[in-house]
Amino acid sequence: MVGNWKLNLDHLQAIDLVQKLAWTLADAKHDYDLTEVVVAPSFTSLRSVQTLVDGDKLSIRYASQDVSSHSSGAYTGEVSAEQLAKLGVSYAIIGHSERRQYHGEAEELINAKVAAALGAGIAPIVCVGESLEVRHAKGHVPLTLGHVDGALAGLTSEQASQVVIAYEPVWAIGTGEVATPEDAQEMAEAIRARIAETFDSGVANGMRILYGGSVKADNVAAIMAKPDVDGALVGGASLVLDQFSAIARFRQL
Numbered sequence: 001m002v003g004n005w006k007l008n009l010d011h012l013q014a015i016d017l018v019q020k021l022a023w024t025l026a027d028a029k030h031d032y033d034l035t036e037v038v039v040a041p042s043f044t045s046l047r048s049v050q051t052l053v054d055g056d057k058l059s060i061r062y063a064s065q066d067v068s069s070h071s072s073g074a075y076t077g078e079v080s081a082e083q084l085a086k087l088g089v090s091y092a093i094i095g096h097s098e099r100r101q102y103h104g105e106a107e108e109l110i111n112a113k114v115a116a117a118l119g120a121g122i123a124p125i126v127c128v129g130e131s132l133e134v135r136h137a138k139g140h141v142p143l144t145l146g147h148v149d150g151a152l153a154g155l156t157s158e159q160a161s162q163v164v165i166a167y168e169p170v171w172a173i174g175t176g177e178v179a180t181p182e183d184a185q186e187m188a189e190a191i192r193a194r195i196a197e198t199f200d201s202g203v204a205n206g207m208r209i210l211y212g213g214s215v216k217a218d219n220v221a222a223i224m225a226k227p228d229v230d231g232a233l234v235g236g237a238s239l240v241l242d243q244f245s246a247i248a249r250f251r252q253l
């Protein structure tokens with residue numbers, strides 16, 4: 001279960017939320033081996049979150065919301081995978097629809113970011129999914145699979161087995177519109193089949209495929225009941241302690 005905080009919370013608010021999340025999950029005797037819990041704060045909060053997680057030996061993991069495709073050099077404003085790995089970052093969200101929409105990110109760059117993350121030992125969480133227009137035109141399957149092909153181009157099976165894919169239909173992000181569990185299953189199944197075709201069934205079966213788009217405590221269990229959906233990438237609800245801790249404990253809901 002990944003909480004993408006997007007552009008919210010300063011570093012003090014970030015450590016407050018992680019601390020409270022850890023306490024709440026400890027009270028509930030959360031089994032982190034069964035359900036991994038990841039938060040993705042702003043870059044400015046990662047060092048503070050690292051200090052808290054290390055100091056208190058928390059099992060919560062943390063992700064960056066983006067990563068540079070470059071390792072070092074004259075790239076003002078960029079943050080490299082190596083710098084993130086030094087901060088104990090486990091995952092990097094790559095190719096989120098908001099980066100595609102507002103920063104013009106497309107397949108070639110996304111593919112380079114995936115390679116950069118893997119090179120530093122960070123697991124990419126690759127976001128794929130269609131707009132409402134594409135969904136209405138029934139082009140969602142080829143478009144989403146095109147995102148998958150583009151992001152994973154040139155990877156070995158071993159590298160691909162480190163990747164997490166998040167299916168996020170753009171029309172369901174922050175809108176309150178949730179794709180039905182059947183919509184999520186349809187795409188997760190299609191993504192897994194494409195991975196089996198491109199790599200092999202071992203990679204496909206082991207791959208974690210998340211659904212994202214208006215996931216809340218009251219709809220997470222139905223989505224997670226689908227066989228090909230392994231987790232959720234949660235935006236708005238991940239900023240609300242009661243919501244995200246309940247989502248992490250979806251098995252008990």
Ligand SMILES: O=C[C@H](O)COP(=O)(O)O
Nearest residue numbers: 004173174213214235236
């Ligand atoms: O990364 C998270 C997604 O964009 C979903 O956001 P949301 O849960 O606010 O719809």
